[in-house]
Amino acid sequence: MSDEQDEMHEMHEMDEMIESIAARLRPLPRVDSAAKARVLVAVAAERERDRERLARRSRVVRWAGVGVLAAAMAFSAFVLGRDRGAATVTPTAVQTAAAPAADGRPGATSVTLARDVDGSSALQPVQLVFRAPAAKRVSVVGDFTGWDPTKAVMSRDSGSGLWSVSLALPPGRHVYAFLVDDSVWVRDPRAVAAPDADFGRPGSVLLVGRP
Amino acid sequence: MTWRLLVAASLVALAFAGSVRARAQQPAYAASAESRADTLLDPAVAREIEIARARGIPAEPLLAKVREGRLKRAAAPRIRNAVAALVTRLDSARAALGPAASADELVAGADALAAGADATAVRAVHAASLGRSVSAPLGALAQLVASGVPQIRAVALIVDLMRRNATPAQVVAFGNSVESDAAGGLPADEAARFRWREFGAATQPTTMVGDANSPMPGSLQAGAAASSPSTKSTKQPPRRRP
Numbered sequence: 443m444s445d446e447q448d449e450m451h452e453m454h455e456m457d458e459m460i461e462s463i464a465a466r467l468r469p470l471p472r473v474d475s476a477a478k479a480r481v482l483v484a485v486a487a488e489r490e491r492d493r494e495r496l497a498r499r500s501r502v503v504r505w506a507g508v509g510v511l512a513a514a515m516a517f518s519a520f521v522l523g524r525d526r527g528a529a530t531v532t533p534t535a536v537q538t539a540a541a542p543a544a545d546g547r548p549g550a551t552s553v554t555l556a557r558d559v560d561g562s563s564a565l566q567p568v569q570l571v572f573r574a575p576a577a578k579r580v581s582v583v584g585d586f587t588g589w590d591p592t593k594a595v596m597s598r599d600s601g602s603g604l605w606s607v608s609l610a611l612p613p614g615r616h617v618y619a620f621l622v623d624d625s626v627w628v629r630d631p632r633a634v635a636a637p638d639a640d641f642g643r644p645g646s647v648l649l650v651g652r653p
Numbered sequence: 654m655t656w657r658l659l660v661a662a663s664l665v666a667l668a669f670a671g672s673v674r675a676r677a678q679q680p681a682y683a684a685s686a687e688s689r690a691d692t693l694l695d696p697a698v699a700r701e702i703e704i705a706r707a708r709g710i711p712a713e714p715l716l717a718k719v720r721e722g723r724l725k726r727a728a729a730p731r732i733r734n735a736v737a738a739l740v741t742r743l744d745s746a747r748a749a750l751g752p753a754a755s756a757d758e759l760v761a762g763a764d765a766l767a768a769g770a771d772a773t774a775v776r777a778v779h780a781a782s783l784g785r786s787v788s789a790p791l792g793a794l795a796q797l798v799a800s801g802v803p804q805i806r807a808v809a810l811i812v813d814l815m816r817r818n819a820t821p822a823q824v825v826a827f828g829n830s831v832e833s834d835a836a837g838g839l840p841a842d843e844a845a846r847f848r849w850r851e852f853g854a855a856t857q858p859t860t861m862v863g864d865a866n867s868p869m870p871g872s873l874q875a876g877a878a879a880s881s882p883s884t885k886s887t888k889q890p891p892r893r894r895p
Contacts, residue, residue: 588720589720613825613826621724634836638725641722650825651822651829
């Protein structure tokens with residue numbers, strides 16, 4: 443009986459010790475959110491470069507294929523005396539050159555940083571990333587900027603076609619979109635669409651403050 | 654020779670198509686620029702906003718609606734209609750929340766009404782607030798109703814969270830979770846009850862939803878009592894829609 447009590451006592455002590463160790467290990471070190479944003483943009487840019495390399499390689503292969511096909515058709519046209527081959531090849535080449543990103547989706551992505559607040563209703567850091575290599579200016583517009591395109595202008599990452607902005611948003615549901623070159627409305631295709639009963643142009647939903 | 658003719662004809666056709674396309678685009682840009690100018694100077698919109706402001710309705714949400722319409726290249730009449738509809742919703746929200754309601758609360762109330770909630774639901778949430786801000790609860794109400802949770806259940810769950818002294822962050826997290834679950838394909842009603850149980854497991858209600866002292870109106874109270882989920886139920890995640 444006494445042995446059992448001793449054992450129980452030891453186990454209880456062990457639980458307390460484990461709990462005290464866990465309590466020390468539980469809080470994670472604070473991370474600078476600006477540094478985190480830079481790392482995320484760098485990772486997204488690297489992924490983008492990989493994608494572009496793949497796309498370029500596949501374009502080269504396709505162009506080579508088109509070239510061979512064109513040569514074959516030109517040769518057969520020459521041999522057979524037909525003259526329709528060249529006209530058929532040209533649009534195919536144009537379509538190939540105009541193909542979008544290698545994954546087949548329009549190039550936009552958004553990244554939400556982890557919260558660094560303890561359940562309060564304080565502003566939370568959110569980073570949005572958007573791919574628009576040919577754009578001269580991109581801004582985020584949404585209910586959180588009062589739909590003002592001057593309040594959240596994105597900055598271009600050098601060396602890639604990515605644009606990013608870090609925002610501090612109140613918890614809740616937000617609707618946003620990207621405005622390219624002050625005129626083209628692009629909703630984030632990777633986020634859930636927000637229907638728009640007033641104007642019929644959906645935006646994207648951003649949920650800030652999820653458990 | 655025919656081949657050269659074909660190529661030349663294609664080039665001419667391409668050039669013609671390009672010029673036609675460019676010409677077709679010009680009126681569109683002109684129209685959008687015109688509608689911008691119309692909206693900026695639209696006396697009807699300016700008057701509507703001024704009258705609303707004089708009644709105590711905040712102007713900023715109305716101006717934001719105008720900016721949203723302009724960004725979306727909506728025609729001036731459509732922007733006028735959207736602003737007028739928002740004024741109506743803000744008026745209804747103020748009638749439900751009282752004259753002391755803040756701008757944020759009015760906007761949240763108007764959003765809830767736009768999502769499909771009615772003024773009775775907004776009043777019920779306000780009555781349960783006991784002087785606290787109702788921005789977050791009304792935001793969650795809008796999310797639940799828009800996701801497909803029946804209004805009576807949505808009100809019951811949110812009022813219950815408020816009685817458990819849920820913080821605004823917890824109420825926001827509840828609304829976000831339900832919307833996210835529903836967007837992921839879960840039945841909204843089941844998702845709402847599941848998330849409510851998740852929250853309820855950690856807290857105890859100060860009063861039960863649907864009791865005699867409930868500030869909810871009769872019709873909502875009866876429904877809330879009938880639909881009040883029990884904390885005894887097990888925490889099983891809802892099944893996905895097939």
